Amino acid sequence: MSRPAPARLIRGAAAALLAALPAPLAAQYxxxxxxxxxxxxxxxxxxxxxxxxxxxxxxxxxxxxxxxxDTEAGTRLLGSAPYSRxxxxxxxxxxxxxxxxxxxxxPIASTALLLRGAMAETLYETQFADPAVPRDPPAxxxxxxxxxxxxxxxxxxxLAPSFALAxxxxxxxxxxxxxxxxxxxxxxxxxxxxxxLNPVFVQxxxxxxxLNVDRASIRAILAESLxxxxxxxxxxxxxxWAAPPxxxx
Numbered sequence: 607m608s609r610p611a612p613a614r615l616i617r618g619a620a621a622a623l624l625a626a627l628p629a630p631l632a633a634q635y636x637x638x639x640x641x642x643x644x645x646x647x648x649x650x651x652x653x654x655x656x657x658x659x660x661x662x663x664x665x666x667x668x669x670x671x672x673x674x675x676d677t678e679a680g681t682r683l684l685g686s687a688p689y690s691r692x693x694x695x696x697x698x699x700x701x702x703x704x705x706x707x708x709x710x711x712x713p714i715a716s717t718a719l720l721l722r723g724a725m726a727e728t729l730y731e732t733q734f735a736d737p738a739v740p741r742d743p744p745a746x747x748x749x750x751x752x753x754x755x756x757x758x759x760x761x762x763x764x765l766a767p768s769f770a771l772a773x774x775x776x777x778x779x780x781x782x783x784x785x786x787x788x789x790x791x792x793x794x795x796x797x798x799x800x801x802x803l804n805p806v807f808v809q810x811x812x813x814x815x816x817l818n819v820d821r822a823s824i825r826a827i828l829a830e831s832l833x834x835x836x837x838x839x840x841x842x843x844x845x846x847w848a849a850p851p852x853x854x855x
Contacts, residue, residue: 662724662791662822666714668704669724673732675707680725684830685846686757688719688769689762697721723826726833727787738836739782745842746777746849747834749825767811769827774810775803776831782806783832786825796821803828 631780671679679700688695705714716724751769756762776783784798800821834847843851 610798612711624840629829646809656795662716662720662825665704665720666726666727667699667715668710668714669721669728671707672700672704673725673728676703677729677732679851680729683722683728684833685727686752687752688722688755689759689765690822692717693722693756694758720822720826723822723829726826730787730833730836734833734836734840739781740780741839741842745838745845747773747831747838747845747847748835748849749773750831758854768824769831771807771810772824772827773832773835776828776835778809779803779806780832783828787829787832791822791825796825800824 624848681698683696686696701714701716751766752771753762753766756765759765782802786796786803789795789799837850838845
């Protein structure tokens with residue numbers, strides 16, 4: 607399946623941020639292990655080549671199945687830093703577990719970023735049937751992206767603005783981000799929901815900046831940002847993801 611066309615979220619005359627998508631997990635971390643015992647290998651394709659990427663809806667389905675059986679699988683992955691060695695280990699395990707959960711005969715290929723987003727969407731849906739209510743005084747989530755921990759990317763520093771954009775948008779317009787997550791991935795309704803976020807995107811970046819990101823990637827980062835922000839509103843300063851008091855003011 608071909609990837610959705612990139613969505614032009616913010617247009618400006620200054621610098622552009624290139625948020626290149628990482629390779630599929632199978633390409634990043636080597637070919638997946640042999641099929642689980644309960645799947646007949648004779649009906650499975652040869653697994654010596656990296657599998658083709660699948661629609662994000664399938665990744666979401668695998669995440670939902672896995673979290674229904676093991677909630678901590680999502681917590682472990684989201685507790686790791688993006689592009690870190692720990693993330694790599696948790697992502698590979700979670701992806702393989704999701705395949706077994708769905709009893710798939712073909713492996714799922716995705717990226718750690720998109721898998722994190724699918725996990726975050728599932729956890730948000732299961733834990734926040736009603737939207738989180740902002741705290742008074744405000745409570746902020748700690749930054750999701752840490753350049754010092756992103757050891758698998760040489761260009762880690764260039765990725766920070768896209769994460770900061772999503773965190774800002776989730777905190778300012780949680781209801782609009784929630785509406786985005788209610789849409790089906792790679793559909794016209796998703797595109798329309800992203801368009802509704804354009805005004806807050808403009809508010810969340812430095813004037814004059816041109817920022818272009820892939821639709822699936824920005825959805826994933828927004829999902830995790832909204833989930834983390836919502837947990838902090840629910841649990842307060844004691845939350846695992848709460849920002850230090852000085853940063854929350």
